[in-house]
Structures are given as structure tokens and as C-alpha cells.
Amino acid sequence: MTDLKDAGLKDAGNPAAHPDVRGGAVISAKDLDLTFQTNDGPVHALKGVSLDIEKGEFVSFIGPSGCGKTTFLRCMADLEQPTGGSITVNGVTAAEARAARAYGYVFQAAGLYPWRTIGGNISLPLEIMGYSRTEQRDRVARVLELVELAGFENKFPWQLSGGMQQRASIARALGFDADILLMDEPFGALDEIVRDHLNEQLLKLWSRTEKTIAFVTHSIPEAVYLSTKIVVMSPRPGRITDVIDSPLPKERPLDIRESPEFLEIAHRVREGLRAGHGDD
Amino acid sequence: MRSIIPVLTVVAVIMAIWYAAAVPMNAPWAYDVAKRADIELTFSDLVAATWSQDKPKLPAPHQVGVELWETTVQKNITSKRSLVYHAWITLSATLMGFGMGTVLGIMLAVGIVYNRVMDMSVMPWVIASQTIPILALAPMIIVVLNAVGISGLLPKAVISMYLSFFPVVVGMVKGLRSPEVMQLDQMHTWHASASQTFWKLRLPASMPYLFTSLKVAMAASLVGAIVGELPTGAISGLGARLLAGSYYGQTIQIWSALVMAAALAAVMVALIGLIQRIVLKRMGMAT
Numbered sequence: 084m085t086d087l088k089d090a091g092l093k094d095a096g097n098p099a100a101h102p103d104v105r106g107g108a109v110i111s112a113k114d115l116d117l118t119f120q121t122n123d124g125p126v127h128a129l130k131g132v133s134l135d136i137e138k139g140e141f142v143s144f145i146g147p148s149g150c151g152k153t154t155f156l157r158c159m160a161d162l163e164q165p166t167g168g169s170i171t172v173n174g175v176t177a178a179e180a181r182a183a184r185a186y187g188y189v190f191q192a193a194g195l196y197p198w199r200t201i202g203g204n205i206s207l208p209l210e211i212m213g214y215s216r217t218e219q220r221d222r223v224a225r226v227l228e229l230v231e232l233a234g235f236e237n238k239f240p241w242q243l244s245g246g247m248q249q250r251a252s253i254a255r256a257l258g259f260d261a262d263i264l265l266m267d268e269p270f271g272a273l274d275e276i277v278r279d280h281l282n283e284q285l286l287k288l289w290s291r292t293e294k295t296i297a298f299v300t301h302s303i304p305e306a307v308y309l310s311t312k313i314v315v316m317s318p319r320p321g322r323i324t325d326v327i328d329s330p331l332p333k334e335r336p337l338d339i340r341e342s343p344e345f346l347e348i349a350h351r352v353r354e355g356l357r358a359g360h361g362d363d
Numbered sequence: 364m365r366s367i368i369p370v371l372t373v374v375a376v377i378m379a380i381w382y383a384a385a386v387p388m389n390a391p392w393a394y395d396v397a398k399r400a401d402i403e404l405t406f407s408d409l410v411a412a413t414w415s416q417d418k419p420k421l422p423a424p425h426q427v428g429v430e431l432w433e434t435t436v437q438k439n440i441t442s443k444r445s446l447v448y449h450a451w452i453t454l455s456a457t458l459m460g461f462g463m464g465t466v467l468g469i470m471l472a473v474g475i476v477y478n479r480v481m482d483m484s485v486m487p488w489v490i491a492s493q494t495i496p497i498l499a500l501a502p503m504i505i506v507v508l509n510a511v512g513i514s515g516l517l518p519k520a521v522i523s524m525y526l527s528f529f530p531v532v533v534g535m536v537k538g539l540r541s542p543e544v545m546q547l548d549q550m551h552t553w554h555a556s557a558s559q560t561f562w563k564l565r566l567p568a569s570m571p572y573l574f575t576s577l578k579v580a581m582a583a584s585l586v587g588a589i590v591g592e593l594p595t596g597a598i599s600g601l602g603a604r605l606l607a608g609s610y611y612g613q614t615i616q617i618w619s620a621l622v623m624a625a626a627l628a629a630v631m632v633a634l635i636g637l638i639q640r641i642v643l644k645r646m647g648m649a650t
């Protein structure tokens with residue numbers, strides 16, 4: 084199956100493009116449905132999902148396992164085809180946005196190529212996109228700086244810790260200057276301390292680069308700490324049950340997590356998750 | 364260095380068993396000779412006799428060693444009696460067949476991985492091809508190729524290819540399919556073309572599989588080249604030496620050809636192993 088996909092056959096089957104910009108939203112989903120046909124019958128991974136993400140927002144998706152967070156992100160990335168509704172990215176279809184390299188996608192596992200150095204891994208998408216050699220070198224140096232991995236360019240992935248590898252994979256997604264960053268539990272496999280540190284770094288990076296970030300997580304504190312908007316989802320069928328706009332300031336030291344505002348939002352998220360659980 | 368002691372131990376044990384086995388194997392002939400000459404054989408006479416016959420059932424290791432020495436070092440390599448000359452004849456067919464088999468194997472594997480129809484249709488034939496005994500097939504290949512005017516090196520190489528493409532297909536299909544779904548998705552998010560995905564992901568990911576297959580393919584190629592020399596009544600090559608040896612009961616010659624073939628295979632496989640180590644090390648994939 085995947086063979087067909089990367090042979091470029093998937094593009095041909097894309098629904099017709101409707102470039103319509105909805106109120107300037109960077110990502111706009113309207114009544115999105117996605118039903119997987121499985122051997123055990125249809126699975127409603129997404130049902131009637133509508134959401135607008137504005138430029139420069141940091142949106143977290145949280146919800147129990149199987150509620151369609153990954154599926155939603157993959158729809159934005161044109162890795163999954165919705166069975167209903169519509170989604171636009173930068174005002175065009177997800178497929179066109181992908182072709183325009185509109186986003187960087189960070190997977191849960193770093194997925195660095197073992198046969199390439201860190202620098203080689205980061206320049207991989209740049210090679211694919213046809214950047215010149217000098218341009219590649221400059222960009223690699225710049226993003227390594229950004230994720231605080233300067234000096235590791237010539238190391239191989241196995242010489243780095245898990246946290247450093249994940250930072251390298253973020254650097255790889257940053258190298259080609261996409262305005263959108265899609266991140267699917269990028270820190271899920273890391274321990275608490277490393278995670279805190281990376282969260283802090285990610286926030287800094289976000290405020291410096293003004294990217295629009297969609298971020299999937301299972302952790303309530305992580306979601307509240309990072310986001311300007313928290314999207315709570317619930318399963319069977321996968322849908323959005325609550326959208327919480329965070330009143331926290333853009334500048335967020337780690338100890339903001341003990342402030343009353345923080346705890347209040349965390350409480351609301353928890354309530355939302357519980358409610359989603361209750362009615363199925 | 365630490366691996367040398369177990370290896371030497373194993374070699375010593377094999378030698379001991381070999382010498383010991385030579386005694387009962389060659390004893391009847393030694394008794395025959397003694398009986399005709401009316402001599403009683405003591406045990407030490409018997410051992411000496413069984414280890415020094417001209418046409419023993421099982422030649423002793425030193426006899427094979429002497430034969431090897433005489434037919435390699437002490438002969439001009441262009442001489443028809445030089446084992447090096449015969450080994451070269453076989454090796455050239457082996458290498459040609461190995462090269463052809465590798466190319467064919469990789470091409471089939473790429474086809475199988477990228478083309479659904481080939482995926483469903485080719486593999487059963489590839490497997491079926493290997494269930495036909497090569498000994499039955501080899502004469503036909505040679506006769507058919509001869510009929511269209513092709514003789515000499517190529518028919519033998521074709522038989523080598525027939526045996527060696529198989530491990531390459533199997534290994535490369537597995538290797539080209541070794542990237543995870545996530546890595547392929549990644550390529551997709553960068554809007555990589557199919558050829559970029561092949562050259563930058565699938566092919567490098569398949570390298571460890573390729574080298575493992577190449578080692579098996581090299582050994583199979585050598586077998587193929589030797590088998591290819593049997594039905595033609597070839598006068599040169601290790602296969603010809605084996606055949607001639609068995610016609611005339613020259614067991615020492617058979618064994619020395621066998622040892623030569625084994626040494627050839629060992630050297631070629633070790634060479635691939637060396638290239639493997641260098642390539643994978645440069646790719647950062649050394650284990």
C-alpha cells in the first residue's frame with residue numbers, strides 16, 4: 084500500500100482543489116469526516132470536526148487514545164484523505180499545501196536515518212526540495228543553533244540521546260522555513276525532566292519564529308503550558324468536545340504551572356476529558 | 364585475534380578425524396597389497412600404507428597438501444596442469460555470473476517492490492526456478508546456448524547467474540521494503556518524488572540486506588560455474604578437474620580441486636565482507 088502511495092499514485096486520487104480562504108485562518112477544517120473501512124466494520128476516526136487555526140497560534144490536541152488526534156493532524160498534512168467535509172491549509176487544499184511544502188511534520192519517533200549524520204539528516208528535506216549546497220549548509224547550521232545542537236552536525240544519530248534526537252528531528256522540520264509545524268506527540272517517549280526542558284525550548288522557538296503550531300499530546304500540563312488554544316477531543320466517533328482559549332501570557336516561565344490561572348485551565352481540560360469519557 | 368584459537372581448534376579436530384578416517388577407508392586395499400606380497404602388516408605399517416596410496420579412497424590431508432603445492436606453486440600458472448589456471452577459469456565464470464545475477468536480482472527486486480503486478484506474479488516463478496535441480500538444467504542451458512552459437516565463458520556464467528540471482532532478489536525485496544511506514548510518510552510530507560524516495564531512503568536502507576545476499580550469491584555462483592563445467596566435458600576449470608579426477612580414480616586430484624574451490628569461495632566471501640564493513644562504516648551503520 085505504502086508503495087503505491089510513494090510512487091506518487093496518491094496524488095492522482097485527490098479530490099478537486101477548492102482554494103477558498105476562510106477568514107484568513109491558516110488551517111480550517113469544516114465538518115471533517117474520516118471513516119476507516121476495517122475488517123471489523125467502519126471506524127469513525129473523525130466525525131463533524133470543524134476548527135479554525137489562526138496564524139501564529141499554538142494549538143494543542145488532547146484526548147483519550149483513539150479519539151482521532153493523529154488522524155486529524157494527518158488530514159492537515161495530506162497523509163490521510165477525509166471521507167467528508169473539507170480542510171484547507173494556507174487557503175488551499177491539504178494536497179496543494181503539501182506540494183508547496185507548507186508545513187513541517189514531527190513524528191512521535193525521531194526517525195532519523197542511521198546512515199546519515201545529524202547534519203545530513205537535517206539537509207535531507209533540503210536536498211529533496213532542491214536547495215543549493217551552500218544554502219543547505221547555512222540552513223543546517225541555523226536550525227541546529229535554534230534547537231541548541233550546534234556542534235553535533237557530524238555525529239551519527241546513535242551517538243545522541245533520545246531527547247537530542249527528537250530535537251534534531253524538530254530541526255529537520257524547521258530547515259525549509261514552513262510556516263506551519265505539525266507535531267504528533269513529539270516528546271511522548273521522553274522522561275519528565277527532558278520533556279520540561281524541550282517544552283521550554285519549543286515555546287522560545289515558537290515566539291522567535293512566529294510559526295503556527297498544531298501539537299498532539301496526552302499530557303494536560305504540557306498542553307496548558309504550551310498552548311494558546313487547547314482542543315479537547317473524544318472518541319467513538321472522534322470529535323471535538325471543547326475548545327479552550329488560554330489567557331496565559333505569551334512569556335511563560337516553567338513555574339507558571341503553579342499559578343492559579345494555569346491550574347484553572349488544567350482543571351477545565353480535565354473536566355472536558357472526563358465529560359468526553361462519560362457519554363460513550 | 365581471540366577468534367583464532369577456536370578456529371584452530373576446530374581445524375585440528377577436523378584434521379585428526381580426517382587422518383583417523385583415512386585408515387579404515389584405505390585399509391582393504393592396503394591388506395590386499397600386503398596379501399599379494401605375502402607380508403604381515405603391523406599396525407604402524409598399516410597406517411603408513413593407508414596414508415600414502417596413489418589412488419586412495421580417502422587421501423590423507425598431507426597428500427592433498429602436497430598435490431596442491433605441486434599444482435600451484437611449482438607450476439607455471441599458464442600451464443594446463445596448474446590448479447591456479449583452472450581456478451582462474453572457474454573464477455572468471457563465477458564473477459561474470461555473479462555480476463549478472465546481482466544486476467538481475469536487483470532489477471527484479473525493484474520491479475517487485477514498485478509494481479503490484481510484478482509483486483504478485485514474479486516471486487512464485489523466482490521460487491519455482493530454484494526448485495528445479497541445477498544438475499538437470501545445466502546441460503540444457505549449455506546445449507541451447509551452444510545451438511545459437513554461444514559457448515565458452517557465457518554458458519557457465521548463465522548457470523552461475525541462475526543460482527545467484529535468487530538470494531539477491533529475496534534479500535533486496537526485504538531490504539527495499541525495510542523502511543518503516545513512518546519514514547515513507549516523512550518522505551511524503553516533503554513531497555519527495557518516487558525516485559528520491561528510492562535513492563535516498565529505500566536503497567541505502569537495503570544495503571545491509573544486499574551484502575548478506577551477495578555473500579550467499581557468491582558461493583552459489585561458484586557452485587554454478589563448477590556445475591556448468593561438468594556436462595560440457597570441459598577440459599579446463601575446477602569442474603573439469605573434478606570430472607577428470609573421477610574418471611581416472613585420481614582422488615587426490617579431486618580433493619585438491621575441492622579444497623581449491625572452498626578456498627576460492629572463502630576468499631571471495633571474505634572480500635565481500637570487507638567491502639561490507641567499509642561501506643557500512645562509512646554509512647555510519649557498522650554494528
Ligand SMILES: Nc1ncnc2c1ncn2[C@@H]1O[C@H](COP(=O)(O)OP(=O)(O)OP(=O)(O)O)[C@@H](O)[C@H]1O
Nearest residue numbers: 119121126128147148149150151152153154155321
Ligand atoms: N490506517 C487506519 N486504518 C484503520 N483504522 C485506523 C487507521 N488509523 C487510525 N485508525 C483508527 O482511527 C481511530 C483514531 O486513531 P488515531 O490514531 O487518530 O487516534 P489518536 O487520538 O491519535 O490516538 P493515540 O492517542 O493513541 O495516538 C482509532 O480507532 C484507530 O484505530
Ligand SMILES: [Mg+2]
Nearest residue numbers: 152153154267
Ligand atoms: Mg496518535
